[in-house]
Amino acid sequence: MTHKAWWKESVVYQIYPRSFNDSNGDGIGDIQGIIEKLDYLKDLGVDVIWLSPVYQSPNDDNGYDISDYQAIMDEFGTMEDWEELLDEMHKRDLKLIMDLVVNHSSDEHKWFEESRKSKDNPYRDYYIWRPGKDGKEPNNWGSTFSGSAWEYDENTDEYYLHLFSKKQPDLNWENPKLRQEVYDMMKWWLDKGIDGFRMDVINFISKVPGLPDAPNPEGKKYASGSKYFMNGPRIHEFLHEMYEEALADYDVMTVGEMPGVNVEEAKKYTDPERKELQMVFQFEHMDLDSGPNGKWDLKPLDLRDLKTSISRWQTGLHGVGWNSLYLNNHDQPRIVSRFGNDKEYRVISAKMLGTFLHMLQGTPYIYQGEEIGMTNIKFDSIDDYKDIEILNMYKEKVEEGNEDPAKVMESIYVKGRDNARTPIQWDASENAGFTTGEPWIKVNPNYKEINAEQAVADEDSIYHYYRQLIQLRKKHELIVYGDYELILPEHDKIYAYTRSFEGEKLLVVTNFSEEEVEFNLPENVDFEAKEKLISNYPDADDNYQAFTLRPYEARVYKGV
Structure with a gap:
């Protein structure tokens, strides 16, 4: 039985407000700047806007360190601006989901300012405090942002846990009063009319009791404690409680960012019977070009690894939960520079990657600038x-x-x-039309060739191709709900798959290389094409059984 839902049929667009559009010339994108561009987003065809944090924050981690969950950051505008944004979005039938950052707060949040005053302060247990051990930190965990995950506080001679920056102390979800504060805050926003939440590192909120030392076979100064806080012992209990206490009465969308989650865990998180979340963001496919020493240890993508990973998630969640589909976001490099070719084949390879993603089962997410093929940046200096x-x-x-x-x-x-945070390239004028002032981070110098004005004017652009992809999804339930089946699993250049739903079928064929490669539909694949739905080379023919794929070519055929 296929459970249909609006959030399954939607396409989401992520806005990173600092870099989106600056309306007042201070070099920082803002809420009025977003309002100015809503018609652009409506024309693109997206349904939902995910807004990265706009809450009051000292900006140690670009707004992911929140000092007041119910106020708007001065740099972005006022609560009145935000209310106008919501109103203008709803007028255009666009939905708004807000970022929920409740694994940690800012150390400038009033809760933490109280918590650090004394050991018997009523807010003390809103955070995770521990005495030192043998003159050192309470355990050997390392922060995601380097160094120790503990910060010493002289005032009470104890340490507090921060899995991210030392200005982002972790909230103590073991405390029911803290949890109730979070649920009340969520309902406050839901009552204002928002349409859901994207939940930042939400699978970190349950820590293993006792916070034991992490295995450290390499004898590093600080070890990864992730096995003690990712998908911890009470995580499902907390998320179910959150659903019951804060979400149950609203028809909204929820997606949890979950580093380190596997398919079996994700099934539990997204199974509607369990009443936790609707979707998760997982990172398995984003780690495939990392070596054994992590993110900064570079290695080329092996396409077969991508097929294995995507197929595992496509088949694993099918009929139980639901997938989030993404290749870009504010934490990831630009996908056309990463898995495509951002030079000679920038337009073609960006269209291919979009085709590959949007034809999968799940809810697609577009990150700002992806729809015009923005690329990675190489700044001259670390400064x-x-x-x-x-x-x-x-x-x-x-x-x-x-x-x-x-x-x-x-x-x-x-x-x-x-790479993902350089300002949006709106046009070829100074600072790419992002600001009349000095941008908070430098603009990519290729903005004169790559910008939204040029893309909207060119019928053959990535922007118009994305419009087509979005329209196809709205027209064909097959693309939203169909079963997925991988074909040619061992091919190292072609990623091809079929989708099947209620007697209809889709054949998706993509070339992830700059070489010409021969495609032959395997004899065991039962498919008869009726029409070519989309291709990124306009002269692609209707022969779907055997053809030569040109560099980064993508073709989609609909049939039975």
């Missing part, structure tokens, strides 16, 4: 980078570890989060 993760890693590897700066910069060029 041009703003991201705390990049700066901490560079300091650790180059200044403290004496690694070759050129090698470290190469990793940043390929994987750094600031």
